[in-house]
Amino acid sequence: MKVGVKGAGVAGLALAYELVSRGVQVELLEKHKGLSASASWLAGGMLAPWCERESAEEDVLRLGQTSIGWWSKVLPGQVRHNGTLVVAAPRDTGELSRFVSRTSGFTWLDADALGALEPDLEGRFAKGLHFAGEAHLDPRQALTALQAKLSESGARIKFEAKQFTAATDLVADCTGMASQDTQLRPVRGEMLILHAPDVSLSRPVRFLHPRIPVYVVPRDNGVFMVGATMIESGDRGAVSVRSTMELLNAAYSLHPGFAEAKIIETGAGLRPAYPDNLPRLTFSGNTLSMNGFYRHGFLLAPHFAMEAAHRIVKHLQEKTLEANH
Amino acid sequence: MFEVYGETVASRFLLGTAQYPSPQILADAVKASGADILTVSLRRETAGSGSGGRFWDLIREMNVKVLPNTAGCHSVKEAVTTARMARDLFGTDWIKLEVIGHHDSLQPDVFGLVEAARILSDDGFKVFPYTTDDIVVGERLLEAGCQVLMPWCAPIGSAKGPVNPDALRAYRSHFSGVPLVVDAGLGRPSHAAAVLELGFDAVLLNTAVAKAGDPVAMARSFAMAIEAGRLAYEAQPLEPRDMAVPSTPVLGMAVFE
Numbered sequence: 370m371k372v373g374v375k376g377a378g379v380a381g382l383a384l385a386y387e388l389v390s391r392g393v394q395v396e397l398l399e400k401h402k403g404l405s406a407s408a409s410w411l412a413g414g415m416l417a418p419w420c421e422r423e424s425a426e427e428d429v430l431r432l433g434q435t436s437i438g439w440w441s442k443v444l445p446g447q448v449r450h451n452g453t454l455v456v457a458a459p460r461d462t463g464e465l466s467r468f469v470s471r472t473s474g475f476t477w478l479d480a481d482a483l484g485a486l487e488p489d490l491e492g493r494f495a496k497g498l499h500f501a502g503e504a505h506l507d508p509r510q511a512l513t514a515l516q517a518k519l520s521e522s523g524a525r526i527k528f529e530a531k532q533f534t535a536a537t538d539l540v541a542d543c544t545g546m547a548s549q550d551t552q553l554r555p556v557r558g559e560m561l562i563l564h565a566p567d568v569s570l571s572r573p574v575r576f577l578h579p580r581i582p583v584y585v586v587p588r589d590n591g592v593f594m595v596g597a598t599m600i601e602s603g604d605r606g607a608v609s610v611r612s613t614m615e616l617l618n619a620a621y622s623l624h625p626g627f628a629e630a631k632i633i634e635t636g637a638g639l640r641p642a643y644p645d646n647l648p649r650l651t652f653s654g655n656t657l658s659m660n661g662f663y664r665h666g667f668l669l670a671p672h673f674a675m676e677a678a679h680r681i682v683k684h685l686q687e688k689t690l691e692a693n694h
Numbered sequence: 695m696f697e698v699y700g701e702t703v704a705s706r707f708l709l710g711t712a713q714y715p716s717p718q719i720l721a722d723a724v725k726a727s728g729a730d731i732l733t734v735s736l737r738r739e740t741a742g743s744g745s746g747g748r749f750w751d752l753i754r755e756m757n758v759k760v761l762p763n764t765a766g767c768h769s770v771k772e773a774v775t776t777a778r779m780a781r782d783l784f785g786t787d788w789i790k791l792e793v794i795g796h797h798d799s800l801q802p803d804v805f806g807l808v809e810a811a812r813i814l815s816d817d818g819f820k821v822f823p824y825t826t827d828d829i830v831v832g833e834r835l836l837e838a839g840c841q842v843l844m845p846w847c848a849p850i851g852s853a854k855g856p857v858n859p860d861a862l863r864a865y866r867s868h869f870s871g872v873p874l875v876v877d878a879g880l881g882r883p884s885h886a887a888a889v890l891e892l893g894f895d896a897v898l899l900n901t902a903v904a905k906a907g908d909p910v911a912m913a914r915s916f917a918m919a920i921e922a923g924r925l926a927y928e929a930q931p932l933e934p935r936d937m938a939v940p941s942t943p944v945l946g947m948a949v950f951e
Contacts, residue, residue: 424715554748601749646716
């Protein structure tokens with residue numbers, strides 16, 4: 370049994386991993402030079418199904434919970450289980466109530482509890498929400514580690530390639546916006562990476578705002594990712610001044626220490642999304658498509674990869690049976 | 695049913711297309727609202743060359759009239775350029791004109807608004823200006839060529855509802871005969887009913903539906919309130935009085951009405 374997987378974003382890598390674990394021979398094709406061309410490379414890496422429920426369907430909460438255990442098991446030591454903190458500026462506390470009415474799995478924090486949890490934010494917010502069950506990881510470390518793991522277990526990964534080296538029994542398309550699926554639409558996202566050695570946070574912080582909600586995710590060594598805009602556009606161009614201003618404003622309102630931060634990277638990419646903003650897994654003949662992860666790649670890829678791998682193995686076994694008769 | 699720029703519009707509910715959880719939910723909400731006119735923001739969705747192609751297609755598939763808007767424009771020049779881009783992109787000369795004066799409160803810059811309305815009207819546009827409840831500004835907009843006025847009832851997205859009903863009442867009676875659409879500030883269906891009862895021809899809203907827990911149910915609820923408000927206006931509601939009035943005649947006492 371040999372399966373070809375197209376696309377080395379989080380979906381393609383997770384699917385390849387699940388197939389290899391089931392004893393399937395896998396070849397992974399990526400048309401770009403490295404992993405950095407994918408939308409996943411720009412992701413926040415928040416494993417936050419409870420918070421996402423604020424604007425996402427119930428499925429995201431239900432299926433997303435799998436991801437925390439999956440990533441912890443597949444990449445031991447990479448997942449931080451510190452939860453998520455949600456805060457709002459004093460005049461936008463109405464947004465917190467709104468958030469609460471849509472979500473579950475949180476506890477209310479008063480100023481003292483908030484300060485105890487994130488000492489750097491002490492005295493800055495009168496109240497906040499803690500989603501203790503959530504987690505986060507560094508997407509770039511995770512993708513790189515997953516790639517290494519695949520190579521170790523004998524999967525073949527080819528960059529800058531469009532052809533599989535040998536015949537495949539089935540091809541899985543995980544190419545996101547590069548796929549030919551006309552139902553997919555691009556949702557542009559812009560993000561910044563800041564180096565702020567004066568600021569210390571242990572968990573992603575979501576800063577609610579009626580128009581411009583943002584999050585700040587801590588990485589190692591004083592580095593923070595600030596994201597992300599959501600624009601109905603297929604423009605892959607550089608980050609706009611307006612978006613940069615909004616993201617920086619939010620970071621600065623969260624902690625004045627960000628004023629002295631260095632902007633070490635800006636990024637813009639396209640999230641692939643179906644009209645309901647949920648991923649789809651579709652089978653047609655010997656082709657499978659697993660796309661449309663929108664803003665939930667790291668959150669939903671584990672569930673869909675397991676489901677797809679299960680169905681692929683079953684499909685190939687049935688085919689072998691037929692051939693033997 | 696009301697008329698604007700010579701066209702008859704069946705629904706008095708104009709709906710915005712931003713901030714929904716997904717395009718699917720937007721499509722379902724539009725259906726539930728019964729709206730015939732959808733307003734679409736051009737600025738952001740077309741950032742740069744890659745226009746929001748697929749998103750446009752989804753809106754076109756809803757078979758409604760598109761009223762492009764210049765949301766987020768802070769200068770006359772920006773608003774005029776955006777309006778012209780919208781005309782090319784959507785093939786319509788309708789434009790909801792917004793010239794924002796203040797980044798934080800999103801209050802319209804009424805001076806820039808009148809100027810942009812004049813430029814666009816002279817250029818053949820049918821301008822739907824988003825304005826305050828200031829009557830003098832309304833007059834200037836009509837003079838500039840607008841044939842409809844869209845006063846706010848509270849700041850954009852504030853969900854406060856009519857904060858100054860007296861001003862709205864005065865606005866309605868001053869501009870009798872001009873189509874008036876309350877744009878911005880509505881939070882609940884009862885707010886929409888209230889302004890329709892005052893005789894406003896229609897309402898335009900977005901956040902109140904898009905950010906509701908269940909946008910589809912909220913769209914339907916607004917549609918019902920708008921219908922109720924209009925019906926009440928046509929049925930000529932009682933004016934409030936300062937004293938009690940018995941609803942049944944008191945036996946044996948003269949009635950002088």
